[in-house]
Amino acid sequence: MFFIQLIPGAISEILASVTDTGSLTLADRYGLMAAVLDDSLDEQDRHSLNRLLRSVLKGKVKIVNELSAMC
Numbered sequence: 001m002f003f004i005q006l007i008p009g010a011i012s013e014i015l016a017s018v019t020d021t022g023s024l025t026l027a028d029r030y031g032l033m034a035a036v037l038d039d040s041l042d043e044q045d046r047h048s049l050n051r052l053l054r055s056v057l058k059g060k061v062k063i064v065n066e067l068s069a070m071c
Contacts, residue, residue, distance in 0.1 A: 004033070004034045004037050004038075005034065005038075006031070006034045006035050006038045006041075007031070007034075010031045010034070010035065011031075011035055011041075011045040011048050011049055012045075012048070013031075014028045014031050014032065014052070015048050015052055018052060018055075018061055022060075022061060022062065023061065023062045023063070023064045024052075024056060024061050024062070024063050024064065025064055025066050025067060025068050026064075026065060026066065026067050026068075027067055027068050029063070032049065032052070032053075035049050036049070
């Protein structure tokens with residue numbers, strides 16, 4: 001069994017990166033996976049996560065296969 005733990009402040013960092021670049025990287029997606037599996041997210045992080053996922057579904061954020069936005 002795997003243990004996945006979200007890094008504190010990760011949702012805010014992912015949201016800032018996606019806002020800046022307009023794309024969701026592979027590393028961002030792994031962070032979001034950890035967030036979805038984390039039962040202890042506070043309400044603000046849960047709201048930010050949902051808003052980000054809705055933006056992806058609406059096509060406002062593109063998904064890229066790069067590891068980070070710096071590549």
